[in-house]
Amino acid sequence: MKKNLILLLIIIFYIIIPINFSYADDNTNNNTLKEQEEEFKIQDFINNSKEYTGDFFEDIDIKEMLDNAIEGKVDNSTIFKRILNLLGKEVTTNIKTIVSILVIILIHSILKSISESLENSNISKLIYYVQYILIVTIIMSNFSDIVKIVENTASNLVGFMNILIPLLTTLMMYTGSITTSSIIEPIILFMVNFIGNIIQNLIIPFVLVLTSLVIISKISDKVQIDKLSKFFKSRNSMVLRNNFDYICWNSIFRRNFI
Amino acid sequence: MEVIKIIGIAFAALIIIILLKQYRPEFTIYVSLLTGIIILFLVMDKLTGIINLLQSLANKTSINSTFLTLLIKITGIAFLSEFAVSICKDSGEAAIANKIEIGTKIIIISMSIPIISSLLEIILKLLP
Numbered sequence: 001m002k003k004n005l006i007l008l009l010i011i012i013f014y015i016i017i018p019i020n021f022s023y024a025d026d027n028t029n030n031n032t033l034k035e036q037e038e039e040f041k042i043q044d045f046i047n048n049s050k051e052y053t054g055d056f057f058e059d060i061d062i063k064e065m066l067d068n069a070i071e072g073k074v075d076n077s078t079i080f081k082r083i084l085n086l087l088g089k090e091v092t093t094n095i096k097t098i099v100s101i102l103v104i105i106l107i108h109s110i111l112k113s114i115s116e117s118l119e120n121s122n123i124s125k126l127i128y129y130v131q132y133i134l135i136v137t138i139i140m141s142n143f144s145d146i147v148k149i150v151e152n153t154a155s156n157l158v159g160f161m162n163i164l165i166p167l168l169t170t171l172m173m174y175t176g177s178i179t180t181s182s183i184i185e186p187i188i189l190f191m192v193n194f195i196g197n198i199i200q201n202l203i204i205p206f207v208l209v210l211t212s213l214v215i216i217s218k219i220s221d222k223v224q225i226d227k228l229s230k231f232f233k234s235r236n237s238m239v240l241r242n243n244f245d246y247i248c249w250n251s252i253f254r255r256n257f258i
Numbered sequence: 259m260e261v262i263k264i265i266g267i268a269f270a271a272l273i274i275i276i277l278l279k280q281y282r283p284e285f286t287i288y289v290s291l292l293t294g295i296i297i298l299f300l301v302m303d304k305l306t307g308i309i310n311l312l313q314s315l316a317n318k319t320s321i322n323s324t325f326l327t328l329l330i331k332i333t334g335i336a337f338l339s340e341f342a343v344s345i346c347k348d349s350g351e352a353a354i355a356n357k358i359e360i361g362t363k364i365i366i367i368s369m370s371i372p373i374i375s376s377l378l379e380i381i382l383k384l385l386p
Contacts, residue, residue, distance in 0.1 A: 096319070099319055103316065103318065103319045107312050107326070110308065110312065111329060111330075115336055115337075118336055118337070122359070123336045123362060123363065124336070126363060127332055129370075130328075130329065130332055130366070130373060131329060133370070133377050134329055134373050137376050138321060138322070140384065141380060144380065144383065208385055209385065212384060215381070
């Protein structure tokens with residue numbers, strides 16, 4: 001009796017509840033994809049992010065790549081190639097700096113061997129100072145370039161995250177994690193801005209002051225400001241460490257309580 | 259072979275000086291001066307080779323060539339002044355030797371002013 005009732009119920013439900021088997025053709029599929037793309041403003045994001053990615057995606061159409069990825073044709077090889085190229089570029093630009101420093105040291109050693117053989121130690125000391133200052137000048141000009149690169153990277157990081165976060169949170173909301181997205185956005189935005197600001201406004205000036213202190217303290221043996229430079233160094237590493245701790249604690253907190 | 263030339267000149271001068279000392283000790287100073295100058299001229303060619311090497315090294319990289327020439331000039335000035343000072347000291351004129359030293363020091367410092375100022379400029383540019 002029970003078995004019959006269940007069977008009857010199944011048949012009734014089967015008839016009542018309409019089940020549509022929709023065989024979506026390619027066109028409708030593409031249309032929905034495009035609509036969703038427009039709704040999420042993905043094209044805007046790609047256009048805005050081009051400002052920060054620089055020449056990394058110079059001749060790659062990200063939209064095309066994205067479309068291909070949606071259809072299932074994930075193309076990793078071009079991205080890997082790009083990353084390798086970028087690494088090669090960085091290495092070649094830095095090798096030039098290293099070579100110039102090596103050449104300076106070579107010239108310095110040759111001239112030092114000439115000037116140290118002089119009987120008059122005062123003049124040879126003077127020449128040593130001049131050579132030291134020259135080497136420092138050349139290294140510092142490279143250093144200032146590096147500092148500029150770091151500053152640009154920090155500001156780019158903040159800008160890129162500012163563009164990425166709204167899109168990320170909308171996508172997260174659409175995929176169902178509403179609570180996470182509503183909590184994650186302020187935290188991440190705050191952290192990214194906070195850390196970027198700390199790097200730009202605190203750490204880079206500290207590093208600059210530190211380098212100038214070290215250079216000046218090394219010019220003469222009698223005037224020593226090593227302790228001050230050591231203090232700056234320790235403060236710097238402390239700030240960076242605290243940042244790292246902050247990130248770690250935040251992630252642990254999120255995992256355990258939310 | 260250059261070394262043998264230098265040694266030969268030095269030994270010849272030494273013998274002349276020893277011989278002269280018995281008869282005319284006042285002429286020995288001229289002989290020693292001449293020897294020094296001849297040795298310096300013999301070494302000059304080699305020095306230009308070293309300088310050319312340094313400059314070619316600097317040209318291969320992006321080192322400011324004005325600084326390098328300044329550095330070479332300063333080293334050369336020190337070298338020459340050392341030579342003059344040693345000659346003065348040999349002939350028993352320590353006062354003049356000291357004056358030469360002071361003069362060279364001042365000239366070297368005045369020549370290194372652009373380098374020092376550029377260092378200062380870079381430090382000031384770096385500081386926020």
